[in-house]
Every structure is written in structure tokens, then in C-alpha cells.
Amino acid sequence: MYAYWSKCDPLTSGQVEKSDQLLPFFSLNLFKDYPGVTGLVISSVFSGSLSTVSSGINAMSCVTMEDFIKPNTKWSAKTYNYISKGLVVVFGVLSIAMAYLASQLGAVLEAALSIFGLLGGPLLGLFTLGFLFPFVNSLGAAVGLLCGIVVPTWIYVGSKTYKPLPQFIRKLDFDTSGCNFTFDATVSSPVGTSSYPPIASFYSVSYIYYSCYGFATVLVIGIVLSLLTNGWKNRNEVDPKYLYSILDHWIFGWLPEKAKSWSRCGVDRTVEEEDATIYKNNYQDNSVHNMEMNDEKDAHGGTTELPKAPEARSRL
Numbered sequence: 001m002y003a004y005w006s007k008c009d010p011l012t013s014g015q016v017e018k019s020d021q022l023l024p025f026f027s028l029n030l031f032k033d034y035p036g037v038t039g040l041v042i043s044s045v046f047s048g049s050l051s052t053v054s055s056g057i058n059a060m061s062c063v064t065m066e067d068f069i070k071p072n073t074k075w076s077a078k079t080y081n082y083i084s085k086g087l088v089v090v091f092g093v094l095s096i097a098m099a100y101l102a103s104q105l106g107a108v109l110e111a112a113l114s115i116f117g118l119l120g121g122p123l124l125g126l127f128t129l130g131f132l133f134p135f136v137n138s139l140g141a142a143v144g145l146l147c148g149i150v151v152p153t154w155i156y157v158g159s160k161t162y163k164p165l166p167q168f169i170r171k172l173d174f175d176t177s178g179c180n181f182t183f184d185a186t187v188s189s190p191v192g193t194s195s196y197p198p199i200a201s202f203y204s205v206s207y208i209y210y211s212c213y214g215f216a217t218v219l220v221i222g223i224v225l226s227l228l229t230n231g232w233k234n235r236n237e238v239d240p241k242y243l244y245s246i247l248d249h250w251i252f253g254w255l256p257e258k259a260k261s262w263s264r265c266g267v268d269r270t271v272e273e274e275d276a277t278i279y280k281n282n283y284q285d286n287s288v289h290n291m292e293m294n295d296e297k298d299a300h301g302g303t304t305e306l307p308k309a310p311e312a313r314s315r316l
Contacts, residue, residue, distance in 0.1 A: 009176055015298075061087040075315035130243070135235035136223060137231045140222040
């Protein structure tokens with residue numbers, strides 16, 4: 001699109017008001033001699049969006065029903081069916097309200113990525129804490145997640161209060177010398193830096209980095225607070241099978257065990273390996289026993305009652 005309008009920018013010339021209108025306007029100009037093609041392009045975009053939104057609404061309704069309503073109630077299946085359909089309507093209305101709110105936040109893509117960054121980055125940080133750091137406790141994880149949401153939200157609100165200056169945006173040059181019509185080329189001058197506080201430069205960070213700020217905040221706050229609340233002493237209470245260390249991969253089999261133990265923060269994996277061995281042996285024993293039972297049952301024509309399988313020797 002930039003090459004197509006390299007000599008007549010639609011935004012500068014006033015042909016469109018927002019960058020979100022560029023794709024429909026581009027398809028309208030590109031396929032103006034082919035009736036109906038523009039409608040197919042736009043309908044394809046909307047169909048892709050609607051499929052994503054519909055699956056998300058159904059998923060939220062299902063999660064709300066299974067995790068919050070069913071565990072606390074004892075109603076009939078018919079009642080749960082009606083409630084599930086009602087939740088779909090409620091979440092649909094909320095989605096429409098959020099769409100209207102996003103339209104007031106500027107470009108739709110920027111608003112969507114900003115909202116995703118405010119929540120997605122902190123959640124990724126929370127899961128990272130659980131996977132890689134066995135000494136992180138619930139207090140550190142909860143406070144870290146809260147701070148991870150607050151920090152990028154604060155930056156987002158600041159960016160809407162103090163608009164980024166051109167030296168931070170660094171947009172490509174737009175040319176209007178090829179426009180074959182007249183238009184008002186008056187461009188509003190940006191607000192002077194003198195009216196901005198020093199921290200306004202920090203608010204000019206790109207919205208793409210909101211998730212990075214949230215992710216880093218969760219890691220730093222979660223680790224530091226857990227260490228200050230005796231998390232390191234209690235790290236061996238975590239079940240090792242829920243932890244992950246990239247150095248345990250077979251590619252790094254040549255590394256000494258001391259280095260691998262350092263990556264696991266000193267947590268011993270002996271118990272996990274013993275449990276895995278016991279489970280594997282019991283699974284093989286039960287498989288062989290089931291095959292012998294089936295063979296004996298076939299030999300008796302499937303009518304003989306066979307003895308029960310021996311109990312598993314493992315606590316698993």
C-alpha cells in the first residue's frame with residue numbers, strides 16, 4: 001500500500017481519516033473495475049475476525065460454567081444449558097462494548113496489541129516463574145503479576161496523556177505531489193517539548209514493547225520478593241516434575257551434573273526419575289498381564305471370569 005500511494009498519501013490528502021480505513025480504501029481503488037471483488041475482500045476480513053471472536057466467546061462461556069458455576073451449584077443439565085447460552089449473550093455484549101472502546105483508543109491494531117501486551121506479557125512471566133524458578137512462592141508470584149499489569153498499564157495511560165513526539169514515532173515520508181485534486185495540506189504542529197514533563201519520553205515507547213515490560217516486571221518482582229520471603233529455603237518442597245530446565249535436554253547431555261543442578265536452582269530430580277521408572281515398570285507389567293488375560297479369555301470363549309489384575313506396586 002505504501003508503494004501504491006507513494007505519490008498521493010490518502011491520510012495526508014484527507015481521503016481517509018484513520019489508518020484503519022486504508023485496507024478497504026486500497027481494495028476499493030485496486031478493484032474498482034471488477035464489481036463485487038471489493039465486497040469479497042472485506043467480507044473475507046470480517047469472516048476471519050468473526051470466527052476468532054465466536055470461538056473466544058464460546059470458550060469464555062465454557063470456562064465460566066465449568067470453573068465457577070458447576071463446582072458451586074447442583075442444578076440440572078437443562079439449567080446449565082440455559083445458563084451457558086445466556087453467558088454467550090453476555091460475553092457477546094461485552095465484546096461489542098470493548099469494540100466501541102477500542103475505536104475510541106485510536107487505531108484498532110494498536111489498541112488490540114496494547115491490550116494484549118498489558119495482559120499477555122505478565123501471564124507469560126507468571127508461567128515462566130513457575131517453570132524455571134522453584135523458589136518462587138505464591139506471594140512473589142501474585143505481587144509480581146499485579147505489578148506486571150500495573151507497569152505497562154501506567155505506560156499506556158501516559159502515552160495517551162502525552163502523545164509521542166515525531167522524533168519517537170519516526171514515520172516514513174509521505175508524498176502528495178501526485179494527487180490530481182486539491183486539498184487542505186495544513187498540518188497541526190506537534191506540542192512543544194517544553195510542556196511535557198521529563199518522564200514523557202518514557203511514555204513514547206512503542207506499544208509493541210508493553211508485553212516485554214510486563215514480562216520483565218513479573219520476573220524481577222516475583223524473584224526478588226520470593227527470595228526475601230524465604231522462598232529459597234522452601235524450593236525443595238516443589239514437585240520436580242512440574243519444573244523445566246533446558247539444560248536437562250539430551251542435547252546438553254555432555255554438560256556436568258553440577259551445571260545442570262545450577263540451572264534447576266539445586267532441586268534434586270532423583271525422586272522424579274525414580275517415580276518415572278516405577279510408573280514405566282508398572283505400566284509394562286499391567287500391559288503384559290492384560291494381554292495374558294485376553295488370551296485366556298479367548299481360549300475359554302469369552303465366558304470365563306478371570307482373576308483381577310495385581311495391584312500396582314507404586315504409589316502412583
